[in-house]
Amino acid sequence: MENYLLILIGTILVNNIVLTKMLGLCPFFGVSKKLEAAIGMGAATTFVLTVASGSSYLINQYLLGPDLIYLRTLSFIVVIAGIVQFTEMFIHKVSPILYQVLGIYLPLITTNCAVLGIALLNVQSNHNFIESLFFGMGGAIGFSLALVAFAAMRERLEAADVPLHFKGSAIAMVTAGLLSLGFMGFSGLVK
Amino acid sequence: MKRILHTFHGGIHPPQHKLESTQLPIALAPLPPKLVIPLIQHIGTPAQPLVEPGDLVLKGQVIGQPEGAISAAIHASSSGRVVALEPHAIPHPSGIPQLAVVIEVDGDDRWVEHSPLDYRTAERGELLSRLKAAGVVGLGGAVFPSHVKLDPQQYKLQTLILNGAECEPWISSDDMLMRERAADIVKGIDILRYLLGPQEIIVGIEDNKPEAIAALRSASQGCGIEVAAIPTIYPGGGERQLIKVLTGKEVPVGVRPFNVGVVCTNIATAYSIHRAVNLGEPVISRIVTVTGNVRQPRNFEALVGTPLHHLIALAGGVLPDTKRYLMGGPMMGVPLPSLDVPLVKASNCILALSEQLQAPPPPALPCIRCTRCADACPMDLGPFELYWFACGKNFGKAQEYDLFDCIECACCDYVCPSHIPLVHYFRFAKSEIWAREKEKEAADAARQRHEFRQLRLEREKAEKMAKHAKAAGTAPSDSDAKKAAIQAALERAKAKKAAVVPKNVENLPPQAQHEIDQIEARRAAPHNAEIPNDTDSATSN
Amino acid sequence: MLIALAVMALLAAVIGTVLGYAAIKFKVEGNPLVERIDAILPQTQCGQCGFPGCRPYAEAIAHGEAEINRCPPGGEEGIHRLADLLGVEFKPFGEDQAQPKPKSVAVIDEPLCIGCTLCIQACPVDAIVGAAKQMHVIIADQCTGCELCVPPCPVECIRMEPIALGVNNWKWDYPVAEITRIPHGKAAS
Numbered sequence: 078m079e080n081y082l083l084i085l086i087g088t089i090l091v092n093n094i095v096l097t098k099m100l101g102l103c104p105f106f107g108v109s110k111k112l113e114a115a116i117g118m119g120a121a122t123t124f125v126l127t128v129a130s131g132s133s134y135l136i137n138q139y140l141l142g143p144d145l146i147y148l149r150t151l152s153f154i155v156v157i158a159g160i161v162q163f164t165e166m167f168i169h170k171v172s173p174i175l176y177q178v179l180g181i182y183l184p185l186i187t188t189n190c191a192v193l194g195i196a197l198l199n200v201q202s203n204h205n206f207i208e209s210l211f212f213g214m215g216g217a218i219g220f221s222l223a224l225v226a227f228a229a230m231r232e233r234l235e236a237a238d239v240p241l242h243f244k245g246s247a248i249a250m251v252t253a254g255l256l257s258l259g260f261m262g263f264s265g266l267v268k
Numbered sequence: 269m270k271r272i273l274h275t276f277h278g279g280i281h282p283p284q285h286k287l288e289s290t291q292l293p294i295a296l297a298p299l300p301p302k303l304v305i306p307l308i309q310h311i312g313t314p315a316q317p318l319v320e321p322g323d324l325v326l327k328g329q330v331i332g333q334p335e336g337a338i339s340a341a342i343h344a345s346s347s348g349r350v351v352a353l354e355p356h357a358i359p360h361p362s363g364i365p366q367l368a369v370v371i372e373v374d375g376d377d378r379w380v381e382h383s384p385l386d387y388r389t390a391e392r393g394e395l396l397s398r399l400k401a402a403g404v405v406g407l408g409g410a411v412f413p414s415h416v417k418l419d420p421q422q423y424k425l426q427t428l429i430l431n432g433a434e435c436e437p438w439i440s441s442d443d444m445l446m447r448e449r450a451a452d453i454v455k456g457i458d459i460l461r462y463l464l465g466p467q468e469i470i471v472g473i474e475d476n477k478p479e480a481i482a483a484l485r486s487a488s489q490g491c492g493i494e495v496a497a498i499p500t501i502y503p504g505g506g507e508r509q510l511i512k513v514l515t516g517k518e519v520p521v522g523v524r525p526f527n528v529g530v531v532c533t534n535i536a537t538a539y540s541i542h543r544a545v546n547l548g549e550p551v552i553s554r555i556v557t558v559t560g561n562v563r564q565p566r567n568f569e570a571l572v573g574t575p576l577h578h579l580i581a582l583a584g585g586v587l588p589d590t591k592r593y594l595m596g597g598p599m600m601g602v603p604l605p606s607l608d609v610p611l612v613k614a615s616n617c618i619l620a621l622s623e624q625l626q627a628p629p630p631p632a633l634p635c636i637r638c639t640r641c642a643d644a645c646p647m648d649l650g651p652f653e654l655y656w657f658a659c660g661k662n663f664g665k666a667q668e669y670d671l672f673d674c675i676e677c678a679c680c681d682y683v684c685p686s687h688i689p690l691v692h693y694f695r696f697a698k699s700e701i702w703a704r705e706k707e708k709e710a711a712d713a714a715r716q717r718h719e720f721r722q723l724r725l726e727r728e729k730a731e732k733m734a735k736h737a738k739a740a741g742t743a744p745s746d747s748d749a750k751k752a753a754i755q756a757a758l759e760r761a762k763a764k765k766a767a768v769v770p771k772n773v774e775n776l777p778p779q780a781q782h783e784i785d786q787i788e789a790r791r792a793a794p795h796n797a798e799i800p801n802d803t804d805s806a807t808s809n
Numbered sequence: 810m811l812i813a814l815a816v817m818a819l820l821a822a823v824i825g826t827v828l829g830y831a832a833i834k835f836k837v838e839g840n841p842l843v844e845r846i847d848a849i850l851p852q853t854q855c856g857q858c859g860f861p862g863c864r865p866y867a868e869a870i871a872h873g874e875a876e877i878n879r880c881p882p883g884g885e886e887g888i889h890r891l892a893d894l895l896g897v898e899f900k901p902f903g904e905d906q907a908q909p910k911p912k913s914v915a916v917i918d919e920p921l922c923i924g925c926t927l928c929i930q931a932c933p934v935d936a937i938v939g940a941a942k943q944m945h946v947i948i949a950d951q952c953t954g955c956e957l958c959v960p961p962c963p964v965e966c967i968r969m970e971p972i973a974l975g976v977n978n979w980k981w982d983y984p985v986a987e988i989t990r991i992p993h994g995k996a997a998s
Contacts, residue, residue: 233656235662236656236660236661236662
């Protein structure tokens with residue numbers, strides 16, 4: 078039990094996939110302009126990541142085995158793409174506005190390096206099935222946390238009196254840097 | 269029994285400056301030579317003018333009829349001749365001139381016939397329509413028509429609160445009214461009691477007006493009216509704040525006080541209700557404090573429509589270093605563009621200010637989020653957050669943070685160490701949101717009308733098609749019969765054309781005939797006038 | 810090699826089945842986005858966007874066939890809100906297209922009106938009252954200022970009048986700090 082908790086805290090805070098491992102920066106900047114969109118993106122990514130890390134574990138363990146290691150990346154991408162497609166259809170049905178707002182970033186979850194990264198990291202660190210699920214979920218929650226926090230900040234930055242040349246992406250980059258610095262502080266959390 | 273008083277969040281203690289204008293009794297302002305009476309002196313729709321230039325009016329005669337549900341009548345304040353019906357500057361932050369009746373006073377001050385009403389025998393509806401006809405509005409500053417606010421069918425009333433707090437600095441008009449005319453106020457409260465049937469009546473007066481409290485206490489002896497002295501803190505006279513202090517009830521967001529069983533009315537309104545019902549006099553005068561940087565500050569009973577420079581002159585004129593004028597107090601007052609504007613029902617105070625009395629705020633500095641404004645806010649809002657959103661024009665978020673609960677009391681402005689004009693930002697955001705809502709409503713109405721029109725056109729088209737199909741189906745195949753039918757139709761049309769003559773033109777009086785000729789001539793004119801006009805329109809296009 | 814092919818084929822078959830099922834289950838009928846876009850448009854039905862009304866324009870935007878900067882009556886504010894809704898960048902009005910104008914209403918110069926009913930047929934919101942050979946009049950409250958009634962009038966008796974600023978439509982301005990010169994010496998102290 079303690080193990081799972083450690084995995085969760087480790088992936089959410091200490092080794093935050095965006096702010097410490099610097100994976101998945103593309104949606105982190107792309108979908109953080111509006112809080113609602115960021116929450117939707119976080120939820121979609123969480124779903125995709127959790128299911129993807131579980132199913133990639135199963136595929137790796139039972140389908141590929143030690144003989145077909147060279148198929149690993151390929152089959153993972155296929156599974157992820159399938160799940161993303163499913164999510165896309167689901168969101169289109171449930172919330173067309175979110176679908177429109179997420180736009181290109183929704184199918185791009187497929188190429189979100191965080192997703193494939195987590196699946197591969199799972200294999201690398203020899204996690205079992207439950208651990209894989211927790212690792213995937215933790216990573217996804219960490220991603221969502223960073224994304225939502227960043228979006229909230231950017232929404233406020235819109236109204237801030239920022240020097241003209243810093244407006245927009247420039248101040249967003251600076252903010253992301255500071256946020257990342259802040260998350261570095263968690264590195265002493267678990268001994 | 270002493271009432272347990274409650275406190276509200278925040279509030280400030282600005283310098284009082286009440287003593288200046290309470291040294292002398294209320295003076296009756298003499299008739300000005302000219303009265304300018306705006307047709308909008310209340311919240312709601314402007315009154316419709318009933319007079320034209322040249323008309324003679326009597327004092328108290330209705331010159332503006334209420335239009336719509338939320339409106340109030342406007343009366344001539346003195347007898348004389350209407351010289352103009354034109355837009356005139358009024359005390360309003362926009363400075364946009366509004367339609368006003370200008371009356372040249374004849375000096376006789378002749379009244380229309382008074383028609384007092386015995387309220388004890390009157391129906392409630394009759395009383396309310398009397399209030400509407402007499403132009404009674406809330407004189408505390410909001411000028412909301414009283415007949416709407418006091419309609420007893422809307423709610424079950426527990427507490428009637430009379431607001432005599434007068435918390436804003438400098439103003440003393442309610443104070444002097446209570447000191448000198450407490451008996452009349454009590455008569456007005458009796459009418460309110462009859463109208464509303466509350467279980468208890470409380471008069472809330474701030475404890476910096478001991479004379480007023482004493483006067484009202486002695487006048488209301490044995491009437492079942494409780495006069496409560498409340499602590500002096502701005503804005504203790506705000507409706508919701510006063511209700512909180514006296515009853516402990518907090519009026520929830522987006523709810524009117526009557527929903528929690530409380531109605532709060534100003535003391536001066538009770539007085540004008542007494543005048544309107546017991547004496548039959550409409551609201552044509554009010555007590556106004558003329559104070560600040562004037563030689564002899566005091567209170568006047570002045571006619572509505574009196575130009576303000578007339579009142580300032582009565583107060584001995586202004587001192588030479590006067591920089592600006594406010595209608596109302598220094599916290600919530602409306603800056604006056606000039607002293608040419610008339611006294612209106614909302615004018616409780618005319619305040620002349622020099623830089624020494626109130627220095628203009630230094631330039632605003634950035635917000636440092638010290639939250640002093642949140643500490644001072646009597647509505648428990650976060651002005652620094654609201655400021656942030658209003659500043660960034662993020663109106664949706666501003667509404668989420670309860671922008672519309674802001675009562676614009678300016679406590680936050682007062683305490684802000686960065687001197688940010690916070691209330692100005694909130695007013696800006698509010699008026700933007702209102703404008704947007706109006707636009708949205710207009711767009712929705714237009715969409716509905718457009719869709720209905722589309723539907724109608726389609727239906728008409730379908731009906732036409734059906735008719736054609738039917739006609740084609742039943743038409744005789746014989747072409748001769750068809751030709752005959754066409755011929756017959758043509759003849760019918762010819763006969764009809766010959767028969768068409770203008771209706772109702774027989775036996776016309778010569779004047780009407782002349783008018784018709786003129787109209788015909790006008791109708792013909794544009795075709796003749798078209799040629800010279802053409803060059804103009806070509807250039808303008 | 811054969812096993813690898815089989816594995817991939819199996820994966821493809823499973824995922825294909827799931828997605829095929831999802832495609833039927835989550836089939837989207839129509840485009841609910843149109844409603845949301847239509848709600849932002851000002852409903853003048855003026856056709857300045859090049860579409861025969863606000864709804865067709867909303868449909869075109871939803872299908873990605875039209876730019877969001879084609880609606881002059883909505884103003885820049887309208888473009889901002891469309892951009893917000895759709896998650897795209899703000900786009901200013903092009904130089905070559907119609908520009909926003911102050912909001913106005915149509916007014917009929919009544920003595921000139923010949924009662925031809927052409928304007929009544931042109932009005933998209935039925936805001937003109939009248940009958941053949943009778944004087945027509947415009948209901949100012951319902952006029953959207955679309956100007957569609959102006960060209961059909963054979964006697965040019967309809968003109969557009971900007972809505973005057975009154976107490977009811979006056980707005981508080983955005984607070985602007987005045988730039989003032991700090992007196993010499995005061996800055997140093």
